[in-house]
Amino acid sequence: MRVSEQMVFDNLTNRLRRQSSAILMLQEQVTTGKKINRPSDDPIGQAEIINFDKSLEASNQYLRNIDRLESYVVASDTVIQTVQDQLHRARELAVQGANATNTAADRTIIAQEVRQIYDQLIALANTNHEGAYIFSGNETNTQPFVNQGRFIGTTITTPATITAASNDVLNITVDGVTNNVTIAPIVNATGAQLATQVQTAINAATTFQSAGISVAVTFDTDHLVVTSNGVGGTSAATANSGTAFATVIGAGPGTNRPAGTYLGDSAENAILIGENTSVVKNLPGDRLFRAEINGSSVGTSLLSTVASLQTALETNSVTGIQTALGNIDGAFDGVNNERALVGARLNRVDSTAAMLKDFKLAVTQLKSAREDVDLGTAISGLLLQQTALEATLATSARIVRQTLLDFLR
Secondary structure, eight states: OOHHHHHHHHHHHHHHHHHHHHHHHHHHHHHSSSOOOOOGGGHHHHHHHHHHHHHHHHHHHHHHHHHHHHHHHHHHHHHHHHHHHHHHHHHHHHHHHOOOTTOHHHHHHHHHHHHHHHHHHHHHHHOOETTTTTTTOOTTTOOOOOSEEEEEOOOOSEEEEEEETOOEEEEETTTEEEEEOOOOOOOOHHHHHHHHHHHHHHHHHHHHHHOOOEEEEEETTTTTEEEOOOSSOOEEEEEOOOTTHHHTOOOOOOOOEEEOBSSSSSOOEEEEEEEEEEEEOOEEEEEEEEEETTTTTTTTTHHHHHHHHHHHHTTTOHHHHHHHHHHHHHHHHHHHHHHHHHHHHHHHHHHHHHHHHHHHHHHHHHHHHHHBHHHHHHHHHHHHHHHHHHHHHHHHHHHHHOOHHHOOO
């Protein structure tokens, strides 16, 4: 076969082009550390890498969810442990108060500590974690439990006028004490002025002063709110009747919210920690602190129990103390059950997190085997290709020596 100069030249050119391309590819692999830098390098391998990345991103998201969930559940568990400690102390006080050697004065002193326990339980029930109330169900922006009893009136007409011996008497119960109060006359009072007038009348009543009871009255948009300044399980305020009722409370009966009233809901919030796998992160406060679900009793309310113990001690009722003692045991069992549930959630979260981390490691290794280049092999190949290119260039220089002068001889 006749080999022309053009064929020799084309062959050398193609070989140089292939060797240069191989060198460029190896240089890119050494620089990036990847043997697949674009889909055309390995279409099947690139598709596998995309699937690996999706799996890793999903695992990372689930792990982030687990971090948030674990933080929330651990906060709940810490609160429940403190609740158990408070109930244990309440039981000790109940046993102490039930002792027949105690006098009414002794039990009144014990009741003061029980009142503090009740306030602490309310504070625990209103725990806020990372800007959310953890025992409010779905109402995470709403403080779940009323800490001071209050009475919310209905819409009233302002300006309002109070006339002596006409519409100036209000029958109201505060912290268990009921009294008729007389509101001083006032003409064309604004809502704020009317609130001040009512507050002054209630706090000036001798019956309330003797019992150490006082209130704060405010005007909220279109109605009055009467809030007891007392704390503990007996904190409450209720407007009952009187000639001033329609003027200061409104046409409706109003809303009574004694201490311990739950303002959240019974919803449970679940977070995904795996594909089609979720774990409930919260414990609704009505279930934990009031043993209720959607208003229906499911056990012994720890708040009501502690409040009853406080009342029994203050009224020197041994029978009431003994009843409260039995109820405390029932409430303690309920709290233990809820803590066991929270602990089970933590265990599930921990085991899932460990599984996801192992899965991530396995996928990362598979991805690395498919995508990452062996630098030693790549550098060795690059040096070999460079040597081959140099040899080809040297050989080409010897083979292709003819110039235009060679054809003019």
